[in-house]
Amino acid sequence: MSDIVLQPTTTALIGDCFVPGDKSISHRAVFFGSLAKGKTDITNFLTGDDCLTTIKAFESMGVQITQDGEHVQIESRGYKHLNEPTVPIDLGNSGTTARLLLGVLSGLPFHTTVFGDESLTKRPMDRVAIPLREMGARIDGREEGKYLPLAVRGQTLSAITFKPQVKSAQVKSGVLLAGLLANGTTTVIESIKTRDHTENMLRAFGAKVVVNGLAIEVEGKQTLTGTTIQVPRDISSAAFFIVAALIVKGSKVTLKDVGLNPTRTGILAAIQLMGAHLDIKETTNIGGEIIGDVMVSYQPLKGAIIEGAIIPSMIDEIPILALLATQAEGQTIIKDAEELRFKETDRIDSVVATLRQFGCQIEPTADGMIIEGGQTLNGATADSHGDHRIGMMIAIASLIATGETTLTDKDAINVSYPSFFEHLETLKR
Numbered sequence: 001m002s003d004i005v006l007q008p009t010t011t012a013l014i015g016d017c018f019v020p021g022d023k024s025i026s027h028r029a030v031f032f033g034s035l036a037k038g039k040t041d042i043t044n045f046l047t048g049d050d051c052l053t054t055i056k057a058f059e060s061m062g063v064q065i066t067q068d069g070e071h072v073q074i075e076s077r078g079y080k081h082l083n084e085p086t087v088p089i090d091l092g093n094s095g096t097t098a099r100l101l102l103g104v105l106s107g108l109p110f111h112t113t114v115f116g117d118e119s120l121t122k123r124p125m126d127r128v129a130i131p132l133r134e135m136g137a138r139i140d141g142r143e144e145g146k147y148l149p150l151a152v153r154g155q156t157l158s159a160i161t162f163k164p165q166v167k168s169a170q171v172k173s174g175v176l177l178a179g180l181l182a183n184g185t186t187t188v189i190e191s192i193k194t195r196d197h198t199e200n201m202l203r204a205f206g207a208k209v210v211v212n213g214l215a216i217e218v219e220g221k222q223t224l225t226g227t228t229i230q231v232p233r234d235i236s237s238a239a240f241f242i243v244a245a246l247i248v249k250g251s252k253v254t255l256k257d258v259g260l261n262p263t264r265t266g267i268l269a270a271i272q273l274m275g276a277h278l279d280i281k282e283t284t285n286i287g288g289e290i291i292g293d294v295m296v297s298y299q300p301l302k303g304a305i306i307e308g309a310i311i312p313s314m315i316d317e318i319p320i321l322a323l324l325a326t327q328a329e330g331q332t333i334i335k336d337a338e339e340l341r342f343k344e345t346d347r348i349d350s351v352v353a354t355l356r357q358f359g360c361q362i363e364p365t366a367d368g369m370i371i372e373g374g375q376t377l378n379g380a381t382a383d384s385h386g387d388h389r390i391g392m393m394i395a396i397a398s399l400i401a402t403g404e405t406t407l408t409d410k411d412a413i414n415v416s417y418p419s420f421f422e423h424l425e426t427l428k429r
């Protein structure tokens with residue numbers, strides 16, 4: 001287990017920051033590039049452990065993938081030519097790989113087993129297995145296929161109309177991917193819009209997708225054609241430095257070329273709700289994804305109630321928002337975020353326990369947390385618990401804590417941001 005001792009920062013955070021490529025989009029680029037016919041060229045790919053897991057999964061089905069740092073080239077003959085893997089597929093820590101891949105494997109004519117690490121093995125897979133079975137999939141595992149390891153015997157699938165009970169882009173995407181391989185037209189009707197990178201990327205690969213409000217329709221058996229994908233920088237990674245700049249006195253940071261897809265920018269809206277002035281400049285749109293710069297400087301904030309439709313668009317940013325809330329004036333209440341309980345850790349319990357280690361006053365609720373503002377953080381020994389977002393939250397907290405902080409199991413951060421500490425150092429001046 002890797003530890004790191006962190007000192008409070010003695011300088012402000014200043015300068016431009018180029019965070020790595022978006023995790024959700026990097027995963028999807030490999031999924032669609034592998035299912036498409038022809039060559040796909042991906043630049044600014046996230047080399048985090050989770051996205052490498054997705055590459056390995058498709059390599060084990062015979063897809064030719066060359067990865068040279070952030071440049072990935074895929075050459076595939078299309079989904080009809082994928083091979084049965086001869087060994088079980090290791091999904092590591094990646095919920096996104098798991099939920100999306102179950103959709104694909106359900107419709108391919110072979111048998112696969114998939115397994116994950118200790119954390120992923122505790123995360124629910126029935127949310128996607130149940131609709132996939134309705135389409136004809138054969139998926140089995142512990143507790144009737146609720147948990148990994150799972151065995152999938154691919155079938156000829158039939159389209160369904162599906163209304164997910166959970167607000168989850170992974171579930172939506174798993175069903176849409178199965179729909180692409182199925183007979184007929186599959187419709188997913190969401191209750192709240194979740195990130196729509198799957199829809200955007202289907203179009204980039206030449207597929208027809210009809211989006212009508214909260215309903216998404218995809219016709220089965222469409223051919224995807226290899227393409228070029230430039231991955232925007234990850235707003236979820238940028239969020240750690242946005243918050244760092246807001247809480248370290250004198251800071252001024254610009255997050256360059258980050259993805260500003262409105263289904264992902266809830267964190268910016270939440271921070272604005274807390275009274276922040278952010279300078280957001282949209283610069284371009286590539287493959288349906290808005291890209292731009294976010295300029296942020298140290299400033300006082302007020303507590304706020306964060307709830308409702310904004311939550312899915314900032315679900316991975318809630319741990320770092322909770323840290324921000326400890327520095328605002330007054331109380332912050334986060335509601336409607338029960339999905340946090342199904343992440344790499346139960347992020348309601350892990351955020352609360354970790355911030356309490358720093359001496360904060362914070363209470364868990366069934367679907368969120370109540371955070372007192374105006375708090376002084378005391379350096380602590382805190383564990384990431386194998387959760388990258390908790391690890392990065394601890395590292396940012398250490399910047400303003402009194403005394404030393406020891407982050408244990410820092411390597412969890414490699415899941416989404418292998419160059420995190422390097423980037424943090426370059427901003428200290």
Ligand SMILES: O=C(O)C1=C[C@@H](OP(=O)(O)O)[C@@H](O)[C@H](O)C1
Nearest residue numbers: 024096167168169170171315316
């Ligand atoms: O579709 C995706 O790429 C993701 C969707 C979200 O999960 P849920 O769909 O489970 O909410 C998010 O937490 C995860 O980091 C990435």
Ligand SMILES: C=C(OP(=O)(O)O)C(=O)O
Nearest residue numbers: 093094095096316343344
């Ligand atoms: C929840 C996350 O990822 P996943 O579900 O893909 O493991 C995350 O990145 O915060």
